[in-house]
Amino acid sequence: MAEVLVxxxxxxxxxxxxxxxLLTLARRLGDPVAVALGAGxxxxxxxxxxxxxxxxxxxxxxxxxxxxxxxxxxxxxxAYERVSPAAVLVSSSADGKEIAARLALRIGSGVITxxxxxxxxxxxxVATQSVFAAAFTTTSRVSRGTPVITVKPNSASVEAAPAAGxxxxxxxxxxxxxxxxxxxxxxxxxxxxxxxxxxxxIVVSGGRGxxxxxxxxxxxxLADSLGAAVGASRAAVDAGWYPHTQQVxxxxxxxxxxxxxxxxxxxxxxxxxxxQTSKTIVAVNKxxxxxxxxxxxxxxxxxxxxxxxxxxEEIKTRKG
Amino acid sequence: xxxxxxxxxxYVPDATGDRSFSDDLTVDREDVDGLLSELDEYAVEQxxxxxxxxxxxxxxxxxxxxxxxxxxxxxxALSMGADKAxxxxxxxxxxxxxxxxxxVLAKAVEKAGYDLVISGMASxxxxxxxxxxLVAERLGVPQVTLLSEVSVEDGTVRGRRDGDxxxxxxxxxxxxxxxxxxxxxxxxxxxxxxxxxxxxxPVVSWxxxxxxxxxxxxxxxxxxxxxxxxxxxxARTAGTVVKDEGEGGRQLAEFLAGQKFV
Ligand SMILES: Cc1cc2nc3c(=O)[nH]c(=O)nc-3n(C[C@H](O)[C@H](O)[C@H](O)COP(=O)(O)OP(=O)(O)OC[C@H]3O[C@@H](n4cnc5c(N)ncnc54)[C@H](O)[C@@H]3O)c2cc1C
Ligand SMILES: Cc1cc2nc3c(=O)[nH]c(=O)nc-3n(C[C@H](O)[C@H](O)[C@H](O)COP(=O)(O)OP(=O)(O)OC[C@H]3O[C@@H](n4cnc5c(N)ncnc54)[C@H](O)[C@@H]3O)c2cc1C
Numbered sequence: 001m002a003e004v005l006v007x008x009x010x011x012x013x014x015x016x017x018x019x020x021x022l023l024t025l026a027r028r029l030g031d032p033v034a035v036a037l038g039a040g041x042x043x044x045x046x047x048x049x050x051x052x053x054x055x056x057x058x059x060x061x062x063x064x065x066x067x068x069x070x071x072x073x074x075x076x077x078x079a080y081e082r083v084s085p086a087a088v089l090v091s092s093s094a095d096g097k098e099i100a101a102r103l104a105l106r107i108g109s110g111v112i113t114x115x116x117x118x119x120x121x122x123x124x125x126v127a128t129q130s131v132f133a134a135a136f137t138t139t140s141r142v143s144r145g146t147p148v149i150t151v152k153p154n155s156a157s158v159e160a161a162p163a164a165g166x167x168x169x170x171x172x173x174x175x176x177x178x179x180x181x182x183x184x185x186x187x188x189x190x191x192x193x194x195x196x197x198x199x200x201x202i203v204v205s206g207g208r209g210x211x212x213x214x215x216x217x218x219x220x221x222l223a224d225s226l227g228a229a230v231g232a233s234r235a236a237v238d239a240g241w242y243p244h245t246q247q248v249x250x251x252x253x254x255x256x257x258x259x260x261x262x263x264x265x266x267x268x269x270x271x272x273x274x275x276q277t278s279k280t281i282v283a284v285n286k287x288x289x290x291x292x293x294x295x296x297x298x299x300x301x302x303x304x305x306x307x308x309x310x311x312x313e314e315i316k317t318r319k320g
Numbered sequence: 321x322x323x324x325x326x327x328x329x330x331y332v333p334d335a336t337g338d339r340s341f342s343d344d345l346t347v348d349r350e351d352v353d354g355l356l357s358e359l360d361e362y363a364v365e366q367x368x369x370x371x372x373x374x375x376x377x378x379x380x381x382x383x384x385x386x387x388x389x390x391x392x393x394x395x396x397a398l399s400m401g402a403d404k405a406x407x408x409x410x411x412x413x414x415x416x417x418x419x420x421x422x423x424v425l426a427k428a429v430e431k432a433g434y435d436l437v438i439s440g441m442a443s444x445x446x447x448x449x450x451x452x453x454l455v456a457e458r459l460g461v462p463q464v465t466l467l468s469e470v471s472v473e474d475g476t477v478r479g480r481r482d483g484d485x486x487x488x489x490x491x492x493x494x495x496x497x498x499x500x501x502x503x504x505x506x507x508x509x510x511x512x513x514x515x516x517x518x519x520x521x522p523v524v525s526w527x528x529x530x531x532x533x534x535x536x537x538x539x540x541x542x543x544x545x546x547x548x549x550x551x552x553x554x555a556r557t558a559g560t561v562v563k564d565e566g567e568g569g570r571q572l573a574e575f576l577a578g579q580k581f582v
Contacts, residue, residue, distance in 0.1 A: 068481075102457045105419060110544025136552055139548045141548060145544065181496075259579070301562070313569070
């Protein structure tokens with residue numbers, strides 16, 4: 001069976017969920033061969049094997065942390081040359097998309113970004129994309145070279161499928177460009193203990209209606225009662241009430257959870273672009289005319305400072 | 321010393337209009353007004369700030385690849401304060417994908433002459449966010465992308481990239497390709513003076529032959545990807561909207577329990 005390269009997103013050996021989703025999708029196309037780079041790369045093997053990786057190619061070098069993107073492209077190209085895969089899959093993070101595109105150019109292949117589904121087709125993998133702020137669904141293919149496709153988080157369910165997953169060292173010769181952009185310092189983000197925004201099954205977001213950084217406690221309390229991630233609209237982020245990493249929308253994260261709760265958010269097109277594919281949508285807004293109500297499964301016209309605390313209390317009571 | 325900055329700007333259908341596809345599954349440009357992609361305004365703004373903060377002689381050129389109307393995007397950027405504009409226009413460009421777009425941009429940037437290319441973080445239509453990285457790969461120069469802060473000094477570009485796991489400070493020697501996010505600083509509005517001045521600024525038009533490119537390297541024919549179908553997403557079925565009469569939170573809890581979220 002054909003092999004499919006899967007680029008592994010991990011933090012010091014802990015594999016991130018979108019990679020496990022990629023492995024599920026990769027198995028529809030062939031045998032997944034995972035490529036894990038940087039500190040802790042070899043520690044990913046057990047998890048990857050559990051989810052279907054037939055082989056795990058690893059390489060550790062300081063270059064992956066010291067320089068931007070190109071070292072990863074060099075390594076993925078080395079893996080590509082070694083494996084001659086039928087497709088290359090990368091998850092749709094900022095780095096992931098840049099790595100995928102540069103690899104595709106080098107190997108003379110087309111690239112598709114932000115697929116939300118992937119199937120084997122007669123002429124190669126068929127990618128589904130959700131475009132124009134989720135108003136259209138398209139299917140597309142790479143027509144030249146080896147398909148390189150990036151896939152959005154939450155596009156497939158994670159399935160266990162034990163495979164060999166033997167670790168093999170990948171040989172990488174870095175290009176002259178690899179050291180072009182130096183990372184001179186790195187400030188890690190503090191963990192909030194809440195789920196990752198793009199990976200969470202439930203997201204509770206606050207907007208301008210939250211009216212102040214300290215008031216986000218109301219949003220956080222509801223999120224915590226549901227085990228949810230916290231999101232924010234750009235208006236709330238621009239006001240400095242919540243970190244930009246938590247922004248949902250066109251220039252923030254795009255999320256596709258089982259449940260999205262928008263509180264004090266009007267539902268501008270750029271916000272909708274990032275959450276419209278959520279399975280169930282709930283909104284709380286004072287204004288009955290707010291466009292967000294066009295999307296909802298359930299909406300409450302009311303003050304979020306009345307509705308949310310009551311909801312949080314009720315959830316806690318029901319959960320006991 | 322002089323510094324030549326080329327800002328890539330895209331002309332896109334207005335996101336607040338009803339965007340759709342033409343019969344050949346390319347973006348329908350007839351039925352929706354176009355404009356300068358709002359995210360490229362941030363790129364123009366940073367170029368102007370670099371110019372204003374520099375002791376060197378800085379020239380800001382804005383560059384677009386697009387149909388006749390794309391001149392509107394160039395005019396907007398010129399009225400913000402850019403010095404001159406390049407418009408790459410050719411019927412054979414219709415339907416170009418990311419690989420083709422980056423090829424044309426790289427050729428045009430080289431022909432224009434550059435020390436620094438500044439792009440937006442993504443277009444507001446394709447939203448791929450890959451063109452700056454592709455242009456850097458083609459030019460063989462460093463990519464310093466997705467910056468929320470950028471500065472240029474003594475032939476070095478520095479910036480801050482805010483990622484999921486960490487916030488990083490980056491540095492590269494010129495020439496380089498930079499892209500900036502919408503966190504980099506509000507873009508200025510064109511002043512009346514700027515709008516009047518823009519009318520007198522030069523706009524150069526190039527076609528494929530000016531860039532030594534063949535028709536089959538770009539457009540639908542030269543694309544390395546194909547779109548097979550585009551379907552409008554069915555409107556969401558109207559949900560329940562109730563007014564809070566004091567029990568809104570509990571009603572919502574009941575709904576969430578019914579959906580098995582609680
Ligand atoms: C290029 C570009 C990219 C953008 N990217 C994004 C993006 O990624 N994400 C994003 O979110 N936006 C983005 N925007 C901005 C977007 O256009 C809107 O400005 C923004 O989403 C508005 O945020 P909001 O809904 O919180 O604020 P508003 O539109 O001001 O809405 C606030 C809402 O809160 C309600 N409200 C007020 N008080 C209460 C209360 N006590 N209880 C209940 N409801 C209350 C009001 O009725 C109102 O509907 C982008 C814009 C551009 C031009
Ligand atoms: C809905 C949709 C989905 C698409 N999906 C794919 C796909 O999966 N694969 C593919 O190969 N193509 C795809 N395309 C085509 C692709 O969007 C265009 O070729 C486009 O010009 C390059 O990608 P982008 O606009 O997404 O650019 P991005 O990478 O998002 O743009 C980043 C920056 O590059 C610069 N830039 C981009 N285009 C131009 C231009 N024409 N002139 C000047 N500067 C520019 C701007 O500074 C912009 O801010 C898609 C197009 C649409 C409308």
